Amino acid sequence: MLTIRLQGHEHFYPLCDVVRLLTGVIPKVEDGEIHVDIEETAGIVSCLSDRKAMTYIEDGFAELKEGRSRECDCEGDRTSEGLPVSREIKRQLYFLLCDALAKELPWGALTGIRPTQVAREVSCEEDLSQIYGVRPDKAKLAFLTKVGEDEVLKESEPDSLHIYIGIPFCPSRCSYCSFVAQEAPRKTGLLPSYVDAVLKEIDLVLPKIDQKIETLYIGGGTPTVLDEELFEKFINGVFSHDAFRNLREVTVEAGRADTITEKKLQTLRKAGITRICINPQTLCDATLTRIGRHHSAADFIRAYTMARSMGFSVINTDLIAGLPGESAEEFCDSLKQIIDLEPENITVHSLSKKRRSDLSREEIVKFEAEELSKMETMLSFAFSALTEAGYAPYYLYKQKDTLGGHENVGYQKGDTSCIYNVAMMGDQRSVLSFGAGGMSKRVFHDDASDAGQVRVERCSCIKDAIQYIQNVESMAGKKISFFES
Ligand code: SF4
Structure with a gap:
C-alpha cells in the first residue's frame, strides 16, 4: 500500500490523478491521506506552507537512491518560479513517483485536460518538457495545437x-x-x-x-x-x-x-x-x-x-x-x-x-x-x-x-x-x-x-x-x- 499524507493543503484530486495514471490503480482518499493499493509498502508526505512546498519519501521505496525529496520556495499561491502551488505540488509528486516506480507518462505532470493552456504559459516546447516532464513529441503537438487554437480564437x-x-x-x-x-x-x-x-x-x-x-x-x-x-x-x-x-x-x-x-x-x-x-x-x-x-x-x-x-x-x-x-x-x-x-x-x-x-x-x-x-x-x-x-x-x-x-x-x-x-x-x-x-x-x-x-x-x-x-x-x-x- 502506498500512502500519501497531505500536510498544510487539501489538493487531493490533482495528486490522485498523478497516482492513478502512473500506477493504474484508483486511489482512495481517507482522513487526509491518499491510499493506493499497490504491492509496495511506502509512504510519501506532501506538505505546503506559506514559504515552501515539499514532497518527500517517508518510508519504503528503499532501492531509490536519488530524488528522495522535491521542494521549492513559495510566495502566497505561487511558487517563486511563478507556478500555481497546486500545480507545483502535483509536479513534485509526479517526479518523485517517476523515480520510485521507474515510469513516465507521455504528458508528464500535465494530467489536466487542457495541456495547451499550460503551453501558453511557457516560452518553448523544451520548457514544457523540462518543467513538466512532457515527452518531446507531445510538447511539439501542444505547441502546434496552441497555434491552431489561437488562430481560431483571434x-x-x-x-x-x-x-x-x-x-x-x-x-x-x-x-x-x-x-x-x-x-x-x-x-x-x-x-x-x-x-x-x-x-x-x-x-x-x-x-x-x-x-x-x-x-x-x-x-x-x-x-x-x-x-x-x-x-x-x-x-x-x-x-x-x-x-x-x-x-x-x-x-x-x-x-x-x-x-x-x-x-x-x-x-x-x-x-x-x-x-x-x-x-x-x-x-x-x-x-x-x-x-x-x-x-x-x-x-x-x-x-x-x-x-x-x-x-x-x-x-x-x-x-x-x-x-x-x-x-x-x-x-x-x-x-x-x-x-x-x-x-x-x-x-x-x-x-x-x-x-x-x-x-x-x-x-x-x-x-x-x-x-x-x-x-x-x-x-x-x-x-x-x-x-x-x-x-x-x-x-x-x-x-x-x-x-x-x-x-x-x-x-x-x-x-x-x-x-x-x-x-x-x-x-x-x-x-x-x-x-x-x-x-x-x-x-x-x-x-x-x-x-x-x-x-x-x-x-x-x-x-x-x-x-x-x-x-x-x-x-x-x-x-x-x-x-x-
Ligand atoms: S455513439 Fe457515442 S454517445 Fe452514442 S453510445 Fe456510441 S459512444 Fe456513446
Whole structure:
C-alpha cells in the first residue's frame, strides 16, 4: 500500500490523478491521506506552507537512491518560479513517483485536460518538457495545437456566446461509452416528448439572452437517431429562431452511419447546414461489431459519399485509437482510408476507459497493459500521416481516464476548424446548453489572471431525460438566471 499524507493543503484530486495514471490503480482518499493499493509498502508526505512546498519519501521505496525529496520556495499561491502551488505540488509528486516506480507518462505532470493552456504559459516546447516532464513529441503537438487554437480564437469575439443542443440518445450503446446517452429503440415513446421539451426550453431561454451568438452545435448522443419526421420537426423548430440564422458556424453531429438517411440530410441542407460529423470510429467491421455499433464500414462510406454529393462542405470524421481488440494495423488502415476520402476535419480520440462503460475493471487493467504500446504506435502514425496529408492540429484535450493519459486531437485542413470545439474545450468562450445533461458556462475575461487564465462559472442541467422533460421550465429558469446574474 502506498500512502500519501497531505500536510498544510487539501489538493487531493490533482495528486490522485498523478497516482492513478502512473500506477493504474484508483486511489482512495481517507482522513487526509491518499491510499493506493499497490504491492509496495511506502509512504510519501506532501506538505505546503506559506514559504515552501515539499514532497518527500517517508518510508519504503528503499532501492531509490536519488530524488528522495522535491521542494521549492513559495510566495502566497505561487511558487517563486511563478507556478500555481497546486500545480507545483502535483509536479513534485509526479517526479518523485517517476523515480520510485521507474515510469513516465507521455504528458508528464500535465494530467489536466487542457495541456495547451499550460503551453501558453511557457516560452518553448523544451520548457514544457523540462518543467513538466512532457515527452518531446507531445510538447511539439501542444505547441502546434496552441497555434491552431489561437488562430481560431483571434477571429472569435471574446464575449460571444456558443450554443449547444443535446439529443442524448443513440441507436445502440457502444461498449466503451460512458456518456449519458440512452438507447433510442428502448425509448421511442420518449423521443417526441424530449424534442418538445428541448424546443420549449429554447423558446423560453433564447429571448432572454443578450449576448451575440457565434456558433451552434447540435450534438448527442446521436441527433440523427430521431426518425425522419421528428428530425425535421426538431431542426425546423430550432431554426424557426432568427437568432440561429446567419451564425458564423452551425455543426450537426450525424454520428452513426446507421441513422443517416437522404431525407434527414435534405432536412439539414434545407436549413442551410453545411457542416456535419459522421463518425465511424474505425473502418474495421470486426471492431465495429465488437464495440456494439450496428453499422459497417460500407455504411459509413455510403453515408459520407451521400453527404458529400448533397453539398455538405465541411465533414468531420472521428476515429478512436485503442479500441478493444483492434490492432495498430487496423487503426492505421482505417485512418488511411479516411484520409483518402478527404474530409475537412479528422478527430483522433484516445480510448477513454471510464468506469461507467460496459468494460469491467479487470478488462480495463488487462487491456491497458496489452494496449499501451499499440496506442503509442497508432497516435504517432496518426500525427505523421495527417500532417503529411496537409492536416494541422487545431484543438486538443485530454479526458481523465484516457488509456495511458493520451489525448484527443482535432485536425483540420484548409482553414476549416470548428470554432465551437475550440471555444468549448478551451474554456475560452461562454456556452449555453439546451437539453438533458448539458453544461452551460460563462467565461469572464475581465477577471483573467496575468497568465491569461479566465474565470469560468458553470451551470448544470438534469441528466435524466424523463426528469428533464418534467422539469424543463425550471431548467430554463435556472439558465436564464445564470446568464442574467
Ligand atoms: S455513439 Fe457515442 S454517445 Fe452514442 S453510445 Fe456510441 S459512444 Fe456513446
